[in-house]
Amino acid sequence: MLLTIVIIVILIGVYVLFMKVYPVFGRRPSEGDIRRFSQSPQYAQNKFENPVPAMMNMSFRTTLGILRDMIKGSPNRRPKSPLPMERPQFNVNGDTSVTWFGHSASLLIIDGKALLLDPMFGRTPSPFPWIGKNRYSGGIPFEIAELPQIDAVILSHDHYDHLDYGSIMKIKHKVKRFFVPLGVGAHLIRWGVPAAKIEEHDWWEEISFEGLDLACTPANHFSGRSTNDRGATLWCSWVIKGESSSIFFSGDSGYTPHFKQIGDKYGPFDLTLMECGQYDERWADIHLMPEETVQAHLDVKGKVMMPIHWGAFTLAIHDWNDPVARAAKASETKGVKMVTPPIGQTIIIKGSDVQSYPKTNWWVQA
Structure with missing residues (x-):
């Protein structure tokens, strides 16, 4: 009995030590951060919460059903061959442009400023990136060293498919500013990003x-990078407005009235980057x-929609191109x-004239 207790204590100690030492998990907000968060309308009972409760049916029976469905699988949950990619254009002058890199990662060039949105460039969204299957495209269509100077990285939340340790470590030296929801800055600081480069924001701030107008706006989701930090940081969507274009980036979210509220306050948008994938x-x-x-x-009053959050990883049970x-x-x-541009294709934002956008159903043949 005593030996069993000792083994359990040792295992717990090893786990706690690993959680503290392994940098990929990031860092929980400090006590000072928590006191600051307590001023947020989204913060209650020592965690961030959705105004519309996010109900996930995770009963024992449902969990068994999910495990059964995942084990059973589907021949079309991943494409049969690597997805096609194109070489992106990194010209930061001239027209507003957007380049999608798969899932939610995009490069937005607006008013001569280069913004990276949720730049997850890793092979798999996991705290252990050497485990699991590679992204559908096999990689990304450029070398990270080829990226231009990045004026800002804009993050929606701290899940692994949006905030990637390896990617941040490779790009942090060429980023002027990080805009993140409350609490996410602690992860970046642990990874060596100077605090002076980080701005944390609450909803509606x-x-x-540098001539752009940004707004941190609501989303109905959750956060967390380990076993005991759910709700420790905030999640959000973003409004990005320049002189020539207006963009909405949804982050991850369920459907609630917040989309209409955003549209009424900040719409219309020339382009929306809308979550579309990993659902059930x-x-x-x-x-x-x-x-x-x-x-x-439609609720946010978008003119042209680009679906994101698909085309890179299998994080749900549906077919890969079902979204x-x-x-x-x-x-x-x-x-x-x-x-629906292929991964890496840079498109110029030209108002609502969809005929001027390149459009092929490449995902049908992939």
Whole structure:
């Protein structure tokens, strides 16, 4: 009995030490941070919460069903061959442009400023990136060293498929500023990003940055990078407005009235980057179903929609191209203009003239 207790204590000690030493997990907010967060309307009972409770049906029976579905799998949960990629254009002058790198990672060039959105460039979204299957494209369509000087990295939350330790370590030296929701700055500071480069924001806070107007806006989701830090940091969407263009980046979210509130306050948007993928009816409160993606685009008063959060990793049970296929069908039904550039293709934002955007259903043949 005594030996068993000793072994359990040792295992717990090793686990606690590993959680503290392994940098990928990031860092929990300090006591001073927590006192600061207590002023946020989103913070209650020592954690951030959604105003619309995010109900996830995770009963024992449901969990068994999810495990069964994941083990059973589907031949189309991953593409049969690596997805096609194109070489991006890193020209920071001239027209507003956007380049999608798969999942939610994008480079936005607006008013001559280069903004990286949720730059996850790693092989797999995991605290142990050497485990698991590689991204669908096999990699990214450029060398990170080729990136231009980045004026700002904009993060939506701290999940591994959006905030990647390896990617931040490779780009941090060429980033002027990091804009993040409350609490996420602690991760970056642990990874060597100077605190002076980091701005943390709550929902509805507005920021002026080198001629751009940014706003940290709501999302219905959650956060966490380890076993005991759920809700320790905030999650959000972002409004990005320049002289020539207006962009909405949804982050991860379930469908709630916050999209209409954002549209009423900040719309219309020339382009929306809308979450579309990794969904399931069992967790529909924290991820948009494809038809909801289209409706959320309409709610924020978007002109052209680009679906994101798909095309890189298998994090749900649906077919890999089901998100874009369903979104395309819903867009046609509702008269929404949708663009689906291949990974790496740089597109110029040209208002609502969707005919001027390159558009191929490359995901049908992939």
